[in-house]
Amino acid sequence: MEVTPNHTQTVAGWAAMNESGKVEPFIFKRRENGMDDVTIKVQYCGMCHTDLHFIQNDWGITMYPVVPGHEITGVVTKVGTNVLGFKVGDRVGVGCISASCLDCEHCRRSEENYCDKVTLTYNGIFWDGSVTYGGYSNMLVANKRFVVRIPDNLPLDAAAPLLCAGITVYSPMKQHGMLQSGGSLGVVGLGGLGHVAVKFGKAFGLRVTVISTSPAKEREARERLKADDFIVSTNQKQMQAMTRSLDYIIDTVSAKHSLGPILELLKVNGKLVLVAAPDQPVELPSFPLIFGKRTVSGSMTGGLKETQEMLDLCGEHNITCDIELVSTDEINEALARLARNDVRYRFVINIGGNAKL
Ligand SMILES: [Zn+2]
Ligand SMILES: [Zn+2]
Structure with a gap:
């Protein structure tokens, strides 16, 4: 492991050392808190499917050892002299991105997520050439631009997955004008992302239909998440009854x-x-596109301004994720369950080990 000169702070974390699919305790160094930096005592970190892909090197781009985690919440312990927006004791979060060029058209619009030079919170290369390590660790140094504030009324554990799962669905919902009441929204898949999309839809007054392969999820979708409708995607009769409805x-x-x-x-x-x-x-057949003048698009997380806006709205509407809190001793067990999609709906690691914050 190469060490960058000002990386002098010792951090305890959990890293995958190889493709075995497991993490183990790992001691490493982070940079000193610079003028534009915020040091965060990590309290909670959500476990995203992306973590699993990097741990297992599914995409062939993992740089071991990898310290995963990009749904990070905690408390500020130090701020640099140029940092005006945060102070010691603030409740903050860090999501998928830890740096970008700050100067391109996307960065200027706070679409840092689409910057050519975007640096991911882990398995990325930071400005100083060091490899980034994520939130499966007890401390993080983050540039102020990539830190967001967690509203006071949101618990730091259940808010953590908003930093990835939440913004991932919020950004396209906003972009495509979905956040206006009266519309009808279909959510395909009821997992980490899907369940937050249902919550956003209901909070903004949409009629929400969950579309799932699993009939067993109907009760939960309707009762716990207040979905208006539920259809099983393999049930042709149900699918046909909903034609041209969303x-x-x-x-x-x-x-x-x-x-x-x-x-x-x-x-x-x-x-x-x-x-x-x-x-x-x-598979994208052309007939349903053409005959319905329909649009298919994609979206990847969101920018920092939008992430803060989403968190503030979550504060107003009291939206958090439904989580299963696990201890740091249970990360590997949780990873194995995550691989089987056996989670309701997001694992969050209690890194701080304290009572709920
Ligand atoms: Zn994620
Ligand atoms: Zn840029």
């Missing part, structure tokens, strides 16, 4: 599937957004 669809499914039957659910001029990343190309 204004928008958010597709959160990362398993291979065809968009054809789902597109038929959209009204004329309806919009479908893909936010998951199936390994295989998705």
Whole structure:
């Protein structure tokens, strides 16, 4: 492991050392808190599917050892002299991005997530050439631009997944005008992303239909998440009954599937957004697109300004994620369950080990 000169702070974390799919305790160094930096005592970190992909090197780009985690919440312990927006004791979060060029058209619009030089919070290369390490660790040094504030009324554990799962669905919902009451929204897949999309939809006054392969999820979707409708995507009768009924669809499914039957659910001029990343190309038949003048688009997380806006709205509407809190001794067990999609709906690691904050 190469050490950058000002990386003098010792941090305890959990890293995957190889493709075994497991993490182990790992001691490493972080940079000193610079003038524009905020040091954060990490309290909680959500476990995203992306973590698993990097741990297992599914995409062939993992730089071991990898310290995963990009749904990070904690408390500020130090701020640099140029930092005006945060002070010691503030409750803050860090999501998927830890740096970008700050100067391109995307950065100027606070779409840092689409910057050519975007640096991910882990397995990225920071400005000083060091490899970034994520939130499965007890301390983080972050540039102020990439830190957001967690509203006081949101618990830091259940808010953590908003930093990735939340912004991933919020950004396209806003972009495509879905946040206006009266519209009808379909959410394909009821997992980490899907359940937040349902909550946003209900909070903003949309009629929400959950579309799932699993009939067992109906009760939970209706009762716990207050979805208005639930249809099983393999039930042709149910699918046909919903033809041309939805204004928008958010597709959160990362398993291979065809968009054809789902597109038929959209009204004329309806919009479908893909936010998951199936390994295989998705099937996109032309007829439902053409005959319904429908649009298919994609979206990847969100910018920092938008992330703060989403968190503030979550504060106003009291939206958090439904989580299973695990201790640092249970990370590997949780990873194994995550690989089987056996989680309701997000694991969050209690890094701080304290009582709830
Ligand atoms: Zn994520
Ligand atoms: Zn840029």
